[in-house]
Amino acid sequence: MTRIVRLVIAFAVLIAAGTAIAQSDPLPSWNEHAAKGRIVAFVRAVTDPAGKDYVPPGDRIAVFDNDGALWSEQPAYFQLLFAIDRVKALAPKHPEWKTTQPFKAVFEGDMKALAASGEKGLLQLIMATHAGNTPEEFQATVKGWLATARHPRFKRPYTELVYQPMLELLAYLRASGFKTYIVSGGGIEFVRAWSEAVYGIPPEQVVGSSIKTKYEVRGGMPTLVRLAEIDFIDDKAGKPVGIHRHIGRRPIAAFGNSDGDFQMLEWVTAGPGARFGLILHHDDAEREYGYDRKSHIGRLERGLDEGAAARLDHRQHETRLAHGLPAGQPLTPPPRVERPSS
């Protein structure tokens, strides 16, 4: 029977990567002790060969959202800040941008006009700055930007604005035989440019949104070219689809922070056997950012309201199956929602 451990945890601490992990405590930066205890209990349960919840190493797959879950997403998605800087860098080659939105808004620093350009404007920015190159060229551009760009508030490289507790979690899971994946609404090629250096996650373990690529032989050299055409949006209901496409089996643990991760968490935690789902709640405005229901970025509303209900639904369904009842039929009495952690 499935054990769904879905929690909303208070979240904290913004420190650079690289701290060694103490043998005695795999998660030293976690000050939320209930959440930490559940993580450790879950990992022990799935790695104990004698236990009923044992999961063989090949099936120990954990998926992580990136923006707001592994690194910060405030005051705007870092990839958008990259696109804005690229528009400025490419401006000399595009005199027409001076008088065309959304580019004009970028030059004038007019975030209101930029926001008003909507999804269409955003897409124009992305295509103008992300397409028309090879994957190698694009990754080199991203790396060059990361080497010099600084976060407006913290004045540090974006790759240092990663969450220390989550780095510890990644390392702890890998040391416990898990394969760790990023499943990002952001661009797959953008994340691949630095995920191995920053998180220890290689390019083949990054799932993300993508533009199409085309194979061609240019001047005798075979190459791939990135096209100004959307291939896949890895967000919301797209996340389970993207995970299945890349991994081909359902992960047993998922970590997110916004409603864009709802379906991923729902799908992962509803699978058979031991499961773990975690939603990071950004509640520390002082050391990081405080946001949830009303944020324009990383909104967390459904997760707060429906997390427990979704969990109830799945458990009812399993109870129905165990009793041979048809799907959808209400149970009397309903199963207990709360359950002690393993």
Added chain:
Amino acid sequence: MTRIVRLVIAFAVLIAAGTAIAQSDPLPSWNEHAAKGRIVAFVRAVTDPAGKDYVPPGDRIAVFDNDGALWSEQPAYFQLLFAIDRVKALAPKHPEWKTTQPFKAVFEGDMKALAASGEKGLLQLIMATHAGNTPEEFQATVKGWLATARHPRFKRPYTELVYQPMLELLAYLRASGFKTYIVSGGGIEFVRAWSEAVYGIPPEQVVGSSIKTKYEVRGGMPTLVRLAEIDFIDDKAGKPVGIHRHIGRRPIAAFGNSDGDFQMLEWVTAGPGARFGLILHHDDAEREYGYDRKSHIGRLERGLDEGAAARLDHRQHETRLAHGLPAGQPLTPPPRVERPSS
């Protein structure tokens, strides 16, 4: 400077999986000693930390075509034989198929009419037998079929019609720190159903053609549903695209057998550093099948005619780069095409 070792090898021996690999000889079934020597020399070169061709383990990625490269593809693609058997199994639910092509042709065993239905007919067969289920349901169907279906000539399960030399090669590469991937024109979900059991290749290391999937919550249970709509064709110029999508870096070795693998071989062997490309030539009609230029399945024509020329092109390009010449400019004299293996 790149060393491209591209060879067309005489190919052999059809035996079941599972033979242990002798420590002294990693490729005991290979009777083509020149090819075997080049493989071993390549593997030694990229794994020698002191050598100029050393490749760190993370970049040791090898890609294998499946049909005709890892298992047989004669007298027809095994996945087509699966679709035909499924049409027969599903017939009672589809009385309309008795009078509609291409289904009528299947019931009447009329391979000529089936062939005449062309790509459109083939697609109808695939959609009718592959879509409308969850990935778990589809994989269970494939496994059930493999457990009972027998090859028309060899009267053995299809999963035993794998090439022993290639199983040895997969094991040898993995023992040398390579990650091995399948890159198939066949369906990704079809191959994932058995690739780990037969080749030791897990689902996340299978790249293939796919139909779209959709995420939905059915009767309270989150699930993925396979749709009757093409998502991606992983063949010819699609292979480099599929590899990039899944892996995100260029493999250093590729193994194929037909012109469907041409672009994959071309792209992989044109990368910088030590590279290895191999084309299996099916020339043993007695023990397996003999076919190449004129085969309706697994045609090998461009590979035989242009392999050496493509190799020349890339080497010219590199020489051009080394001399600071523009792409496309002919070199005088051209570089030697032949080169001793490393």
